[in-house]
Amino acid sequence: MSVLDGILAGVREDLAQRQSAVPLAELKARVSDAPPALDPLPGFRAPGVSIIAEVKRKSPSKGELATIADPAALAAEYAAGGAAAISVLTEQRRFGGSLDDLAAVRAEVSVPVLRKDFIVTPYQLWEARAWGADLALLMVVSLPGGLLEELHGLALELGLTPLVETHTEEEIARAADLGAEVVGINARDLTTLEVDRAVFQKLAPHLPEAAVKIAESGVTGPEDVAEYHAWGADVVLVGEALVRSGDPRSSIGEFISQAGRP
Numbered sequence: 001m002s003v004l005d006g007i008l009a010g011v012r013e014d015l016a017q018r019q020s021a022v023p024l025a026e027l028k029a030r031v032s033d034a035p036p037a038l039d040p041l042p043g044f045r046a047p048g049v050s051i052i053a054e055v056k057r058k059s060p061s062k063g064e065l066a067t068i069a070d071p072a073a074l075a076a077e078y079a080a081g082g083a084a085a086i087s088v089l090t091e092q093r094r095f096g097g098s099l100d101d102l103a104a105v106r107a108e109v110s111v112p113v114l115r116k117d118f119i120v121t122p123y124q125l126w127e128a129r130a131w132g133a134d135l136a137l138l139m140v141v142s143l144p145g146g147l148l149e150e151l152h153g154l155a156l157e158l159g160l161t162p163l164v165e166t167h168t169e170e171e172i173a174r175a176a177d178l179g180a181e182v183v184g185i186n187a188r189d190l191t192t193l194e195v196d197r198a199v200f201q202k203l204a205p206h207l208p209e210a211a212v213k214i215a216e217s218g219v220t221g222p223e224d225v226a227e228y229h230a231w232g233a234d235v236v237l238v239g240e241a242l243v244r245s246g247d248p249r250s251s252i253g254e255f256i257s258q259a260g261r262p
C-alpha cells in the first residue's frame with residue numbers, strides 16, 4: 001500500500017465517525033447561514049509573487065514539525081506578513097490538523113482560508129464551507145474518473161474556490177479539461193513523499209495559460225520562492241519553513257520581496 005493509500009484509509013475511517021456525529025443536514029444548515037466565501041483570485045493575481053502560508057503541525061515524511069498551540073495566532077502572523085491566503089491542514093492522523101483549527105483560523109483572519117485535506121467526498125466540501133473555508137483542495141491523484149468533475153462542480157456551487165492539485169502531466173491535462181482556474185503543482189510525490197522542486201519547473205509550461213499557477217512544497221528559504229516565481233509560479237504555498245520560523249511574519253515579507261527583485 002502506498003503512503004497515499006494509507007492516508008486515505010485513515011481519512012475514510014475518521015470521515016465515517018464525523019458523518020455519524022454531524023449529519024449532512026446540519027452542515028447544510030450551517031452553510032445556508034454562512035457569510036459569502038472570500039474570493040482569493042485578486043490576491044493570487046496581484047503583481048509579484050503571492051504566498052499561501054500553511055498551518056502544519058506534522059507530516060508523514062518528517063513527523064512533528066512544530067507545536068502549534070494557537071493556530072489562530074499563527075495565522076494572524078501570516079496575514080500580518082502579507083500572506084494572500086492561509087492554508088489549514090485539517091487531516092488529523094498524519095498532519096495533526098482538525099476542523100477546529102479551520103474554524104479558529106477563520107474567526108481570526110480576514111484573508112481567504114484554504115481547507116487542506118484529502119477531500120474525496122461531497123460531505124467534506126460541505127464541512128469545508130460550514131467551518132469557514134473559502135478554498136478547498138482537490139488532489140487529482142486521489143480523485144479517479146468522474147469524481148474530480150463531481151467535486152469540482154460542487155465546490156463551485158458552494159462558493160468555494162477549488163485548488164486543483166497535480167503532480168504529473170496527465171494530472172495537469174485532467175485539471176485543464178475541468179477548466180480549473182487555480183492549479184497547483186505539488187513538488188512532493190505523495191506516493192513516495194520525495195520532494196523535487198524541479199517538478200514545478202518541468203511541468204509549469206503545461207499549465208493552462210489562464211490559470212493561477214501555484215507551486216507547492218519544498219521551500220526552505222526566500223531563494224526557493226524566487227526560483228518558483230522565476231519558473232512561472234503566481235503563488236507559492238509554504239508550510240514547514242514557516243511553522244519552523246522564529247518570525248513567520250518577516251519570513252513571508254522576505255519571500256515576497258526577494259521574489260520581487262529583478
Ligand SMILES: O=P(O)(O)OC[C@@H](O)[C@@H](O)c1c[nH]c2ccccc12
Pocket residue numbers: 054056116117118165186216217218219237238239240241
Ligand atoms: O511543508 P512544505 O514542504 O512547505 O509543503 C507545504 C504543502 O505544500 C504540503 O503540506 C502539501 C501540499 N499538498 C498537500 C496535500 C495534502 C497534505 C499536504 C500537502
